[in-house]
Amino acid sequence: MAxxxxxxxxxxxxxxxxxxxxxxxxxxxxSAGSEPTVHRDNDKNPVVALREIAVATVGVEELRDDYISGMQKRVETEEPEAETVKLLLSGQGSEIDDSFGNAGEMGGRMSEEELLRAIQNQIDSPQQKSADADDAELDD
Known part of the structure; x- marks a missing residue:
């Protein structure tokens, strides 16, 4: 039959x-509960699916679109408007919230050197704290 x-x-x-x-x-x-479009005749789900495709009771294009949408990881979003993109690229948009202190004085921008220094401080600070804690334990 198959x-x-x-x-x-x-x-x-x-x-x-x-x-x-x-x-x-x-x-x-x-298997998940969708109704078969052909009579089951005591057949298993893969055979029923093949029979549906053969008899064309299920559209191949519909199956293809459903399969593709089920496999997509991201949901398509609307593209940003061209005017918004131009504002963001020109720097005329809203000020950026900054957590690096003095960068706010410079209009929300940091030089590459300041950015690298801030990142390095973020990386070094947990290591420095653990090293200080180890030294304190040794002193006790």
């Missing part, structure tokens, strides 16, 4: 790899 079904499906989809992906996706959907 061999004949696969041969029927190859007429709908030329690529066997895509057939496997889409039929497996449809079989998982049936």
């Amino acid at each position: 061999r004949v079904t696969v041969e029927d499906c190859v007429e709908k989809l030329d690529n066997r790899f895509e057939l496997v992906l889409l039929s497996a996706h449809r079989a998982r959907a049936i």
Whole structure:
């Protein structure tokens, strides 16, 4: 039964790899509770999915779109407006909240040297604290 079904499906989809992906996706959907569009005839979900593709009761394009959207990790967001991008790039946008102290006096900008120094201080400070704690333990 499955061999004949696969041969029927190859007429709908030329690529066997895509057939496997889409039929497996449809079989998982049936397993998750989606109603089969063909009579089950005591067949397992993959066979039912192949029969649905062969009989064309499920659209191949719909399956493909559903599969692609299910595999995407990020949700597509709207593109920022061109005017907003121009303002951000020109530096005329709102001031940046700064946690590095004197950079606020410079209009929210730091030189590369100041930035590297601040990052190095952030990296060194936990190590320095643990070294001071070790020294204090040795003194006791």
